[in-house]
Amino acid sequence: MSDLIPPQIEPTGAAKVEMLNFSKRFGALQALDDVSLTVEAGSFHALLGENGAGKSTLVKSLIGFYRPDTGSVMVDGRERAIGSPKDAAALGLGMIFQHFTVVPGMTVAENLALAQRDLGAFIDWKHERNKLADFMATAPFPLALDARVAELAAGEKQKLEILKALYAKRRFLVLDEPTSVLTPQEADEVLGRVKAMCRDGLLTVLIITHKFREVFGFCDEVTVLRRGRRTGAARVAATSRDELAGWMMGVATDAAALPAATSGQSTATAPVAAGGPARLALRGLVVDGHEGRRAIDGLSLEVMPGEIVGVAGVSGNGQRELLAALTGAMPVAGGEVAIDGQPYRPTRAQMERFGVRSLPEEPLHNGCVGRLSVAENLALRNFDRAPLARGAWLSRPAMRTQALAQIEAYRVKTPGPEAPIETLSGGNVQRAVLARELAPDPTPPRLLIVANPCFGLDFQATAEIHARLRAARDGGAGVLLISEDLDELLALSSRLLVLSHGHIAMACPAAQADIGAIGRAMAGDRHEPQAEAA
The missing domain is CATH 3.40.50.300 (P-loop containing nucleotide triphosphate hydrolases)
Structure with missing residues (x-):
């Protein structure tokens, strides 16, 4: 039957x-x-x-x-x-x-084989290799079957993700x-x-x-x-x-x-201060990364007052180490760092002295203490100064008053200043950290170091954060903007640097940027000399 x-x-x-x-x-x-x-x-x-x-x-x-x-x-x-x-x-x-x-x-072959929904307990690799060879002959992104995935570039890994789905029909x-x-x-x-x-x-x-x-x-x-x-x-x-x-x-x-990053129109037109020393100057900066490799190798660049300098690059080319070295999270192995012409070491005292503020990537994990309240996180920069500090004691009423003012000014959506900051949405955590870092206490920031400020945020939060960065620039701050969003960099930056393998592979005015050349530089094709970065 x-x-x-x-x-x-x-x-x-x-x-x-x-x-x-x-x-x-x-x-x-x-x-x-x-x-x-x-x-x-x-x-x-x-x-x-x-x-x-x-x-x-x-x-x-x-x-x-x-x-x-x-x-x-x-x-x-x-x-x-x-x-x-x-x-x-x-x-x-x-x-x-x-x-x-x-x-x-x-390997690529092993990842593809594992993607099949009807995979049995054992794989007949002779039969499977024949199937994979036939599949790769017509695949939109041919990859070497024996290539180890750990050695693939990010773009190739993304292609493999799609190939896995196609191979699984x-x-x-x-x-x-x-x-x-x-x-x-x-x-x-x-x-x-x-x-x-x-x-x-x-x-x-x-x-x-x-x-x-x-x-x-x-x-x-x-x-x-x-x-x-x-x-x-x-x-x-x-x-x-x-x-x-x-x-x-x-x-x-x-x-x-x-916001410019969405409309496609750059608003990076604020005048750069003429004369005087650079707000930030790096000369031959060296930063050692994990496993003994050199993450930043002889990097030189300048950021002038009233200027946003964008740093582009595919993730893993030294961006995180650059941010960490400038904010004290990683040691500087060599080279010179100066702010307003004076030697700079990223200690808390010198960051306060020189007006250095930072907005790290994933601020909930890298710039906040999740279980502390919104008010306590907003006080992390000035908890040991008046009016928050009263001798050896912390004034809770003063901390609450400060928090309420910053919550209102930056439109942070929170049940109240006592709510744990980890309960806020990503955009509101970002607003809170900006409120803390841009606060004019005791003086407005002179150098702002920012990394992927809008990653994963919605349209409205992105627009607000871009506006805050432009306002800081217009107030005379120098801004070093590290971002993997090229549209964001082109919209906000006056100059654009491309970081590849710890070096500057390209430097140009943002208004004259060629997308094709930027992409080639991001992929590691170096055409322009390091000296042009400054």
Whole structure:
């Protein structure tokens, strides 16, 4: 009787996915409220929204990580039950996460083999190698099968993540901020190849991104969420940056109100102070990294008063060590550091004397004590000075008064100054740290060292932080801005430096920056002499 039942044919080609009336509540938080979204087969669809808008909850509900309170999923016109990621995989639905999930100690071939959903207890490597060779012959990103993943560049690891999904026969992919660690050329290559697969009817993509450049460069359609609701959707060709920003923020938005990193217009036009010493001068700086390697090797640069100097580079090229050395978290192994022409050592006393302030990457972990209150974290810079210090005692009323003023001035959303700072959203932690670091106590900052200030933050928080950095610059501070977001650097910086393997591989005025040249320099192709950095 079983011979009369035809074998089930596994579907191939791009999948059409419909998410209908999704709602999801976490305690008192309504994360999704009756959200519907259709991604047509073969389309490249963008999902936008501020942090907390519901993007991650929506896609994780689709993939089976969460179970929505209400809602249904249609795949190729048929309703499907998805109770786990395994159910989603069986339908050809997958997700590429923002952080790599490849196994560094294994080869490309081993990572690909492990990605299969029907992997048995044993692998017939002769048969598997033949399958892998056939797959690589038509893959959008051919990689050497025997290459060790730990030795791959970031761009190659991202390609491997996508290859894993394709080898596991995914027909619909969610890409979560897939270009955050890539050079511009790598980002264009990855998205361009994936776009070609969509155009050929082999794949459907839903991309979560904060970058309008990616939306308008690669996507067919776009949907915007705000506070768990769908506030807008359109064909990309029929909308604009202003309209999308308005949907994201819940207001009518014009180009004048947009932050430069989003509108594409640079506002780095403040005059640089003429004459006098550099606010920050590095001469032959050497910083030893982990495992004995040299992270910064003979670095020289200058930051003038009233200037934002941007430092670009793919993660892992010395940016973190540079920040750590200038703020005292790592020792300086060689070279000279001067502020306003005077030798500088990054001790707390000298940072106060020279007006050096910093906004580190991931400030909750690197610039705060999570279990302390908002008020206590805001007092970390001046707890030992009046009016907070009363002899050997700390004045709690004075600390609360200071916190309330800074919370109001920087619009920090918190239940109150006594709330643990770890309970705040990322954007509000960033606002609180900015309030502390930019406070004119005893004097306004003269040098501001900033690293990835808007990583993972929403549109509105990004706009506010950019405005604060410009205000510090306009007040005469020198700003050293280290960022992996090239759009942010081009929007804020007057000069741009590209860091590669601890050296400056390129230096140019931001207004004259060539994206192609920047990408080549980020990838390690050095064309310009170090002397031009200053």
